[in-house]
Amino acid sequence: MEQRLNAVQVTGGSADDTKKFYTALYHSLQTPSTYSDANGEYLSFNSGTKKEKLEAGRVQYSSFSSWDTYRSLIPLQALLYPSEVSDMMRSLINDANQCGGVFPMWVNGNSTSSIMPGDGASIIVAQAYAYGARDFDTAAASTIMRDTAFSRKTTCAGQTVLPGLADYISKGYLPSGGSSEAPTSTTMEFASTDFAISRFVTALGTAGSQLVVGPVSDEATSLRTRSGNWKNLINPKWKEIKDQPYPQIQPRKIDGAWAEGYVPDNRGFNGRYTEQYREGNAEQYSWMAPHDIRGMINATGGDKAAIARLDAFMTYVNAYENLPGYMWIGNEPNLASPFLYNWTSQPYKTQAVVRRIRTNQFTTAPNGIPGNDDLGAISGWYVWAALGLYPEILAEPGLTLTSPLFEKAVIWQGDRKLLTITAKNPAATYIQNASVDGKAYDSTWLPIDLSSKRAPALDFTLGDKPNCWASKPSANIPPSFGPDGKDTTLLVPAEPCSLP
Numbered sequence: 001m002e003q004r005l006n007a008v009q010v011t012g013g014s015a016d017d018t019k020k021f022y023t024a025l026y027h028s029l030q031t032p033s034t035y036s037d038a039n040g041e042y043l044s045f046n047s048g049t050k051k052e053k054l055e056a057g058r059v060q061y062s063s064f065s066s067w068d069t070y071r072s073l074i075p076l077q078a079l080l081y082p083s084e085v086s087d088m089m090r091s092l093i094n095d096a097n098q099c100g101g102v103f104p105m106w107v108n109g110n111s112t113s114s115i116m117p118g119d120g121a122s123i124i125v126a127q128a129y130a131y132g133a134r135d136f137d138t139a140a141a142s143t144i145m146r147d148t149a150f151s152r153k154t155t156c157a158g159q160t161v162l163p164g165l166a167d168y169i170s171k172g173y174l175p176s177g178g179s180s181e182a183p184t185s186t187t188m189e190f191a192s193t194d195f196a197i198s199r200f201v202t203a204l205g206t207a208g209s210q211l212v213v214g215p216v217s218d219e220a221t222s223l224r225t226r227s228g229n230w231k232n233l234i235n236p237k238w239k240e241i242k243d244q245p246y247p248q249i250q251p252r253k254i255d256g257a258w259a260e261g262y263v264p265d266n267r268g269f270n271g272r273y274t275e276q277y278r279e280g281n282a283e284q285y286s287w288m289a290p291h292d293i294r295g296m297i298n299a300t301g302g303d304k305a306a307i308a309r310l311d312a313f314m315t316y317v318n319a320y321e322n323l324p325g326y327m328w329i330g331n332e333p334n335l336a337s338p339f340l341y342n343w344t345s346q347p348y349k350t351q352a353v354v355r356r357i358r359t360n361q362f363t364t365a366p367n368g369i370p371g372n373d374d375l376g377a378i379s380g381w382y383v384w385a386a387l388g389l390y391p392e393i394l395a396e397p398g399l400t401l402t403s404p405l406f407e408k409a410v411i412w413q414g415d416r417k418l419l420t421i422t423a424k425n426p427a428a429t430y431i432q433n434a435s436v437d438g439k440a441y442d443s444t445w446l447p448i449d450l451s452s453k454r455a456p457a458l459d460f461t462l463g464d465k466p467n468c469w470a471s472k473p474s475a476n477i478p479p480s481f482g483p484d485g486k487d488t489t490l491l492v493p494a495e496p497c498s499l500p
Contacts, residue, residue: 004029007080008383012407012426019364021386021405027369027379028073032088035062035109043110045098046157052094059084061091064107065375066120067189071335073380074124075391078131080413085133089125093137096144101153102161103144114159117182117278118189119148126200126395132413132450138204145197146219162190167254173232175254182278184251184263185285185333188230192394195227195291195481199395221485228483230289234299246309247299248286251276264325280333283313283325290336290392293343294480303495307344314338314353329357330371335381339390339400342444343478345493348430348466350444351403354385355429358405387411387421388460389446393479398447400478401470403431403462417455428462431469435459443473471497 005025010018036042040054054060078085095112096103103121104112122145129138147153151165164180167173168190174183201220233249235241235258244250244262251259265281266274277285287310289296297306314337316326327334338357341350361370362382373379384390388404409421434441437457446458472492 024379036060067116068374078133086135117186126196198223443476445478468497
């Protein structure tokens with residue numbers, strides 16, 4: 001275990017900071033868990049008697065809490081431990097091949113549960129590949145993903161894995177009253193899955209991959225288009241709805257009509273409890289299209305309007321998840337939200353929010369993790385945040401930046417150094433300037449190239465006052481991927497940076 005924890009070496013923080021960091025890193029290594037025996041045998045998926053046998057040197061893994069871990073935990077594990085995570089992806093492919101041709105949703109031993117919505121397993125595989133775990137049958141994974149996404153195969157061990165998919169494909173959203181649970185928020189999950197699969201399949205379409213161009217590429221394009229379906233839940237006449245403050249996602253009926261009245265959470269649907277949002281509310285899920293952040297900003301009225309709305313959203317970062325309209329870092333739909341300011345003219349506000357969360361929500365007390373750790377999902381978030389990094393965009397190899405917690409952090413992949421991060425005055429909150437390999441760097445987005453043998457040096461100078469660093473980057477503008485497939489870099493915020 002000491003060797004595993006040494007994959008990230010931090011120095012220069014307080015005793016409590018160091019304790020919180022390595023506790024979080026330790027928690028992030030608990031699952032997925034080994035399922036195969038020492039001789040490589042394990043029980044086949046959905047069978048209490050049939051045994052499978054792995055090739056020598058491989059491990060079959062279980063305990064995939066896919067909805068929880070696809071956002072931050074799997075990218076962290078893949079970056080630090082690609083060999084083990086490659087075996088995890090092999091395990092999911094084995095499960096799919098044994099249970100019906102689709103990935104199970106929540107793997108426990110040799111069984112599955114569809115307790116949480118969406119196809120988190122496909123996102124897990126796409127994330128693992130993007131962050132360096134690539135020693136698995138990517139062509140088989142692509143087939144499984146696409147067969148599921150286009151409803152060619154629909155069940156694993158007799159369970160329908162994506163209820164309501166036919167409506168989603170035909171209408172572009174999951175209707176209220178249909179066959180999907182929590183349809184409004186699950187539409188956001190489906191859109192995220194579409195994007196992640198599209199990026200994965202597109203990445204495999206490059207020279208030397210296991211795939212060829214043709215129909216597969218066409219399906220990647222179709223999924224990229226479908227990733228914009230989150231917009232189908234924003235009523236263009238939202239201003240006419242009593243009490244609705246923003247153009248939030250809202251329930252929509254099977255005939256295309258909108259819910260009567262404003263539905264801010266599960267208790268606001270015609271005065272009855274009807275689950276429209278799984279473990280969250282309208283505002284929390286309205287910000288959950290991390291592949292199309294610029295689209296979300298535009299949908300809310302542009303840079304200035306988005307900042308004001310985010311300010312309100314982040315007001316109570318200590319609040320429990322059910323407080324309507326506010327962010328809660330203790331649950332997965334909110335994990336990417338603190339970094340959204342990095343796509344606006346005021347990225348310094350991400351630095352302030354992340355610092356508040358790290359300080360107030362994570363402690364060394366017995367209850368020092370906000371909410372349920374969900375098999376290391378929340379601890380994985382803390383590891384990234386303490387390093388001043390976050391894998392914001394699903395299946396896109398890059399990290400968004402914020403102020404790091406430690407004077408120095410060195411990230412390793414075995415005996416290979418990946419990245420060195422230093423911070424002058426790490427007790428301060430705001431980035432004053434940054435450099436990469438000694439050259440000034442003015443962007444909150446750091447692309448990662450895992451094929452390169454070079455280990456970049458990322459250096460920050462921090463201060464106590466907000467600064468307009470990275471508000472208008474000259475290069476490496478934070479990417480945002482709309483459904484039209486145009487990957488040209490979008491414009492920097494039109495509004496000038498303003499300081500308090």
